[in-house]
Amino acid sequence: MNLSYLLDPAHWELGAPYSIPTLILAHLGYTVLALLIGTVVALPVGLYIGHTGRGSFLAINAGNAGRSLPTLGLLMLLVTLLGLGLLPVLIALTVLVIPPILTSTYAGMRSLDHRVVDAARGMGMRSWQVLTRVELPMALPVLMGGFRSAALQVVATATVAAAVGLSGLGRLLIDGLAVNDYSRVLAGAIVVAVLAVLVDLFLALVQRWIVSPGLKGIE
Amino acid sequence: MITFEDVVKVYPGGSTAVDHLSLELPTGRLTALVGPSGCGKTTSLRMINRMVTPTSGRILIDGEDVAERDEAALRRGIGYVIQHAGLFPHRTVLDNVATVPVLLGKTRREARAAALELLERVGLSADFAKRYPAQLSGGQQQRVGVARALAADPPIMLMDEPFSAVDPVVREQLHREFLRLQEDLGKTIALVTHDIDEAIKLGDRVAVFRTSGRLAQVGTPRELLAAPADDFVAEFVGRDRGLRGLSFDSAAGLPVRPVDGLLLDDAGRPVGWPGDDGPRDTGGTFTKDDSLRVVADLAIRSPVGIAVRVGPDGAADGLVSHHDLADYLAGRRS
Ligand SMILES: Nc1ncnc2c1ncn2[C@@H]1O[C@H](COP(=O)(O)OP(=O)(O)OP(=O)(O)O)[C@@H](O)[C@H]1O
């Protein structure tokens, strides 16, 4: 194993256009944007379906359909339709994160104890109060599970951005392969893997912070 | 007063859950709705706070049709307690109890302060306030459920089998506490149960439902035991209704014999009946405030077939035998 590229301090220079920190930042940028857009789209839809019970086939089938779409193929298609740029990359990555978020939101809502929801209504909460004060907080553990798996997938897959000329850690892989610099490819692979673990750890902390202690196994 | 006016509920699918129900639940009283499983008790209860919409008929609260009230506002004015309490698992006990006051616009701080007081009223110390429902026993959860329903001090309470998820000993205790609470608060309560004993014990009035949602009889527990309307009610209230009915008759009017033959201490308190191996336990005593059922029970259990009455100071002041009691009951009947 040749770690020379990874360990070379020159490649860690902050602010330099092709340095590893810069690529990480771009990579995280795509990841966060895709997760943000995906959440904005999938969360309300999942909550609506779970809250009303209407359109559940959508939540279930979207999950399966989304999972079977190859991101790279989709990205190439989008590029031929929209041209190069950030937009096709974001769309392709968003399509990747929507299914796990949608499915887990729906599953979280379905797993709720209906007696508790019934009690909330019976006490005089309006529909949106039931949703935001009872259903959403109670669905949060399952929902966060889906969000974390979406985040892991998008961190790993955001490398495709480099395939269409954008930045991100995919650059190390693609450029490294192009010039047969396997040390660079290895550096890219390792950094992506470490980044994925760190992102997941971070989200685990977030989860601990936002999920009520009452919902965790209490001894 | 809550009034059911010829209310019918047919669920989609065609099963008639409530069949032409007309019933009045008087203000400040506890009306128990009792009947076999599936007879429409829960459905009836849930039509009061519009959790279920009647197919036809009206439900009035103090003359006003509930269908014309804003749903959420109506419900905030009605305490609702369900089986297994239905507590919010993600909220602390204190915040569970504070729910409705917060919905009504109280600040969280105010609502929590009031909630803390209420917890003590239902017999939970302040230590429980910061716990989550998963950290409570079933009985404690039920208490929190009752406190939560009482938090906004609603004039009406709907309770669906609130004491069924706990063991008989805890249930007994919750009953006692609940009756004491209701004595103070005087809420208009509809309480669903399938346990006729619970209905008789807690209800000022008892409405007995038969299967397929028809009302079989409504009356005071005493009326129900003394004069069941038909075989169904008679069967439902149980074979021992004669004996149970005695619990509604005070021992105050029961004539007693002078104390004789009973061993007493210096203060005149009963020690026991004379026996070959020393005093034999009287098995307990009764006062004028007890019911005839207590007297009957004491007479049956006494080693000599005689129940001992004591005065306020604990001194024995009268005796009642099996025969005395039988004569008294026979005399009362004629
Ligand atoms: N949402 C519903 N949809 C269709 N039928 C229902 C629904 N809820 C209740 N029923 C039916 O209506 C009838 C009365 O139900 P209800 O829950 O009021 O009975 P209950 O007296 O409370 O019974 P239990 O003592 O078992 O709780 C039953 O036959 C039940 O199957």
Ligand SMILES: [Mg+2]
């Ligand atoms: Mg029921």
